[in-house]
Amino acid sequence: GQSLEQPSEVTAVEGAIVQINCTYQTSGFYGLSWYQQHDGGAPTFLSYNALDGLEETGRFSSFLSRSDSYGYLLLQELQMKDSASYFCALHGSGNTGKLIFGQGTTLQVKP
């Protein structure tokens, strides 16, 4: 089967940089995505890594290493509005677009 592990909680201060790690087990996948979810809201897409390396989108970057079965989301210049849950998700093999989500990391940004 497929499984992902993330830290359950991370706390950081405004303006800081935080890294949320994601390790996974799978026999095959297309790539790794990251989603953000505020309390009471819907998951929203942040980034996708199909290949090893770093993808940068504004203050957010995501990294994938297939050889290490590991990825991370890097958030820079943290703002209070970044307080949310962050999910990594594997895109399963097979042409279905199936996403397998990690259990999520709750990020609390403090002033």
Place this chain on the structure above:
Amino acid sequence: DTAVSQTPKYLVTQMGNDKSIKCEQNLGHDTMYWYKQDSKKFLKIMFSYNNKELIINETVPNRFSPKSPDKAHLNLHINSLELGDSAVYFCASTGTSGTGDEQFFGPGTRLTVL
């Protein structure tokens, strides 16, 4: 002009009842999904349809039955509701299945079974 919409937003009902949740997307996407998010925020795929054809059917009780009348709509009917069905149900859609295209999620339907 909401991209993915769901109705109702909240649903409170008694055990044993039958209820439906509706989902519509106006993005022109071919693929739609139903996810269940439990009280611990664990998000799990339930079903997926591509152009009205069922392509993902996870291990879900057969009390749950999806229906896709057209590629813009995916409804979820639940029979004989149980306490454990209480969760937030999200509909999502994507333009191209099997790739990294982002999935667009609806606002969710919070189902409470009493």
